[in-house]
Amino acid sequence: MSRKLSTVNRQLIMYNLDINFLNDRPDLLERQVQRKVAPTQNLDQTPILIGAGVALALNALVAGAWFIFHQQNVDLTKERDTLVTTLGQKTSEVEALDKINAETDQANKEADALATVFNQIKPWSALTVELGELMQVAGVKILDIEQTEPQLPAPGAAPSPAPSPADGQAVASAPEPETAQLKISGVANTFTQINDFVLLLNQSSFFNSEKTKLIEAKLEENSTQLVAKSETADSGMAKPQLQPVVKYTIETYLSRATASEMLTELQNNGALGLVNRIKTLEEKGVIKK
Template sequence: MYSLDINFLNDRPGAKNQGGGEKKNRPSLPVGGMTPIYVGVAVAVFFPALLGTALWFVQAQSANVDEKIAVLEQENQQLEAKIGDIKQIRAQTESIKSENQALVSVFDQIKPWSAMLQVVRDRIPATVRIESIKQTPPETVAQGQSAPNRAGGIEISGTARSFNDVNDFLLSLKQSPFFKSAEGKIVTAQLADSPIPQGLPAGVTVKVPSVVKYTIISKLSDVPASELMRELEQKGTVGLVARIRSLQRTGVIQK
């Protein structure tokens, strides 16, 4: 028969450790196991520091940019004020130039009466007599439009020996650069009795031939006086010629 040999001493705590038994296993760290921890700590410290440094740098740059923007805005305001002054001066200059040009254009349209009378005197036939000469005003135009002829025209009345003499007088005036050839015309021309000469002896009668009473009108030319310098000099209008030449030297009137 079998026998059971049971040793209850081996079942006591710590019985296996006596006499060189098994030792209880303890956890241990491998060599170099702390490196990842150090790396993690370094990363955790380095990146926040780097982020803080970058944030400080960005804030500093932003403050610098804001300061430059403030300076530039101030300079821009100063430049805008100066530009406004320049625009105002330019507007005033253009207004003055426009006024001067308007005055010059009116001045350049002047036809002296002395020159007009000399033209009529040079071109009247020997058989034509003048009783009156008067200037006619320029045509009225609508508001905002310029007058076609600021100088107006001329009206001549008198007597002539015949109708042909009146026609010759009109054609002669049309050839003058001081008048518009297309605007000259005979308004009236009719036969009339000649006035009886004064101082005849009593009882003496004289038969006087009839004459033609006429009225001629013509418009003054639009040609500027600056383009009629030679004709004006020939008519003795030296004062106007001298003023025009002075304006040409200053550039107000183009040559």
């Protein structure tokens, strides 16, 4: 036990000696203090300032670009809304204009149809005058006239397509509309009078010369009945024998010439009402001159 204490005492004595020995060296103490308190070195702040300036400039540039783009986006949005509103107004105006154009086209079609009806009319008053003059010139009699109207296409039926022309061939024109057919029946004294009557029909602008033809001509007994002037007349006197007559049937068609093309003939034959209507339609531009 005493040995352990003596060993501890020796160690304490040596530790105190070491401390004293260190305290006796001031240069070592000063070196340690200098290590603990190192002088502050002067650093160059220029790169830091440049970096900070560049960062601020980039941030300012991004902020300015964002503001410009945002303002442009706002302006474009306003312009788009204005264009959408204008487009809606223009669309309404276009629809109204299309409606007006459709109504105008319908009115024009109706006017053209009405003009076509008037322009295709050949009044019977004018035809009667024409046939009466031709009958007197030829020396024939007309006993009956039968008129047959052309067959119109069924409503909604599409017209048959025209065949496509072969190479080198001209395109065929659309067929002309059919006109009314007339069958004229009567009697004449000779076949020559009937031939003259057919020629006069061919020359008339009221009839189609290409479709005028003699259907029938035959010699028949004269059906005219002779009546005595009075009952006291000599009953034994023989009645004169009447010459036979030639009974004929002629087929013809009304001409395709329009009323506007036959104003002079219509006016000469007394169809003044139709002539005035055609002239009025021509003045209004419904019928082209």
